[in-house]
Amino acid sequence: MDRGERERVPVIEDPAWAARLLSSGGLVAIPTETVYGLAADITHREAVARIFSAKGRPTGHPLILHVADVESARRFGVLGSRAEALAMLWPGPLTMIVPATDLVPTEVTGGRDTVALRIPEHPLTLEVLRTLGGALAAPSANRFGRVSPTTAQHVVDDLGGILDPERDAILDGGPCPVGVESTIVDLTCDPPQILRPGGLPTTLVDRLLEPLDGSSTVGAAGPARASGMLPSHYAPERPVILIERENRGTLDPGATVIDRADDPIDAARHLYDDLRRADTSLDAGTDTARSQPIIVVQPDEDGGLGSAVRDRLRKAAAPRERPMTSPNG
C-alpha cells in the first residue's frame, strides 16, 4: 500500500492511553524537555527491536533508559557516589552512563555492560513512567542521522507513515522547551567524560563533582561511542554553512539565514524546527533547492546551550557519508 493511503498513527494527549499502548508492546513517541523520544517498554523485546527498524538505526547503538525516579534508576544501573550526587539534577536534561544491572536487556545496551539512564522533565511522560513503574527505552524519534523532533508534528512528518496505527501512537506534549538532547556524562571512566554536550551545562556537573572528590569532567576521547559523536548527524536535506557572529555583516541578502546566535536558549529551543523549516521553505522537492545552503550564525562556546548548539551544528554541517535522498532517508 502507498504511504499516503495508509492510516496514520494516532496523535493523543492522554498519558493513561500512552501507558496502555506501551504495556501492550506498542511504541509511543513521548515528549520530553529536550526532544521527542520513540519509546518502548524494555520488557517487550519485539517493541525494542521495532525502535531500531522504525528509525533505520543500526542495532549496535545503545538506547537511553527513561525512568520516573532515582529509586527506579537504581534498579537498572549501579549508581556510585558520583551518580548519586548528580542525581539531584534529575528530572532534567542529563543522561548518566553507569554499570548496568541484570534487569537491563542486551538489546537496549547493544551488548555493553553499561547503561544510559535519565529522568526526563515533562509532566506527561513522568505520568506515563509512574503508571508503568518500569523503564522506557527511547532514542530521539527521528530517522537515524536526521534532524531531531521537537514537536509532535515533526514526529508525524518523520515516522507517521512508519509507525503502526493499530499499536503505536504519538503523545503530544507541546513543543520541547530545551530543544537539544540531554548532556551525556560517562561515569564508568575516571575522570568522568562528557560524551555529548546538551541541555544541561557541563559546568553544573563539575560544580557537583568537584566538592565530592575533586573530579571534574573531560571531553570524550577515543573512538565514537555515542551515535551523536559520529561526524555527520542531525543533518537537514540542504547543505549547512556555519558562520560566527562577527561575520554576520558579510551575508548575501538573498541567502537563507538562521540567526538566533545572541540568545543561546532561543537558539537551542528553535534549532531543529529552524533547520526543518529551511528544508521545506523552498520548493525543496527540486534538486536546485536542495543544493541551496542554509547559513547559520552560531552562538558562542559557553559550556552550556551555546556549546550544545555548536556541537549539533558542526555535525549538521559535516561532510556527509551517505547520499541524501528523501527527508526520511
Ligand code: TXA
Ligand atoms: O535528550 C535525549 O537524550 C533524548 C530524549 C528522547 O531523552 N534521547 C536521545 O537518544 O537523544 P539518542 O538515542 O538519540 O541518543 C542517545 C545517545 C546515543 O548517542 C547512544 O550511543 C548513547 O546515548 N548511549 C546510550 N547508551 C550508551 C552506553 N551504554 N554507552 C555509551 N553511549 C551510550
Ligand code: MG
Ligand atoms: Mg538522536
